[in-house]
Amino acid sequence: MYQSLKPDAAAPQPSAVPLRAVEGAPAATAPKRPGPSPLAGITPFMIIGWVRRFWIVVVVLAVLGALAGYAAGTLIPPRYTSYSDILLDPNDLQLVADDLYTRVAQGEAQLIDVESKMRILSSISVLGRAVDQLDLTQDPEFVDADNASASADDKRIAAVRTLGDRVRVSREERSYVVTTSVWANTPEKSAAITDAVVNAFLIELAAVESDGARNASDALNQRLAELRNDAAKAEGAVVDYRREHGLPATGDGQLSAQTAVQINTQVDTARETLIAAEARYASLTSSTGGSSQESETLAQLRTEYATAKQRADALAATLGPRHPSLATARAEQAALQGEVDQEVARIVEAARIDLQRARDVFDQLSNAAGTQLGSVFSDEQAQLELRQLERTATSTVAIYEAYLTRAQQVAERSQLNTSKVRVISPAMAPIARSYPPRTALLAAGGLVGGLLAGLALAAGLGFLQYLFLTTRPRPTAPPRMRAA
Known part of the structure; x- marks a missing residue:
């Protein structure tokens, strides 16, 4: 397999020297010429021979790779991912004629509305609702052993952070359908958490919409306080006038x-x-x-x-x-x-x-x-003044009642959910894990990887051996003694 190095027969002989060689003097040597590069003589057959020589290394690394793949598929905690599709229709329902919100959003504004709702879906408020609903602060999967003795708030923060790392929200282009995915160590828990996150999102979305109506209702109620006082003063003036002048409650001043x-x-x-x-x-x-x-x-x-x-x-x-x-x-x-x-x-x-x-x-x-x-008596002047007070009170009360009716409408509006967001695909427990891949696939991948690594190592060892044999110095013959 290896080529033997033959002595160069055509090497020039040293020229004859007329003087006698002194015993022990070094003989004259010929000048060295640069030899060919070691890489020039490598052929594919030589590489195959190197692999055959170190086949044990190839087998050992292939077996170790298969075992490593099998161990990874067995020991790595599995991840099961469940998905839920939500339709984020930006065109909300209009339940009342004089609603607080306009419904004229078109084009780019609709996409901005959908993107905003997607951000709400992965917000801390939504994740916190899901954590509280499923009591994830007591789940070791979301709160590690280092935080087991922490306070309730710290546990909740840790659970929210862990859940935030596991939630993924995506949307296809030119579509209002948003896909939410959550992974966990068991299929049932994954589906339950996904449903909890989606339900918390629907509740939070309704709360965001109702907060606007509630703020408007609060502003109206602040004005209602002033109108209520004005109406009470006007009606109180009528009652006080009746009491002072002894007027009956009937309009004509006579007992019926x-x-x-x-x-x-x-x-x-x-x-x-x-x-x-x-x-x-x-x-x-x-x-x-x-x-x-x-x-x-x-x-x-x-x-x-x-x-x-x-x-x-x-x-x-x-x-x-x-x-x-x-x-x-x-x-x-x-x-x-x-x-x-x-x-x-x-x-x-x-x-x-x-x-x-x-x-x-x-x-x-x-x-x-x-x-x-x-x-029972009749006093025309008193009745005249009384009717004037009654008209003032009626006008003030009418304004107050109009504001009161609107405030009640706005308050009731805050209780209505006009959003057209719908869950079109509820979460289901996944059949197979999403990570790591199947154990058989990991073992096969480890076997192939170990095999390739073994082949590379065997070829490298053979090349090092070949390089060592071709570059080591050759032994030279000792100088011969010339006769006197």
């Missing part, structure tokens, strides 16, 4: 016939109720009329008392006055008598309370009827 009839009817009814209450109380307090006003409880107690008295009288006829059975019967009779007395006292007290209440109602209605009848 219907009001008078109602007052008289109430007074008559109260008088009848008072008469009935007085008769009942008198009947109960009389010595002979109380029995007619007995209640069911009192009648039952009287029946039980009569029965107990008969039993006591029967025992008294047959037994002595100190007999235990007779004493028990007498005690029962006395207890029933006490209950009868208490029930009678209760009925009398209830009748007295009803009588007092009827008197109070009658007196109040009588006083009210007298007051109203005594305050």
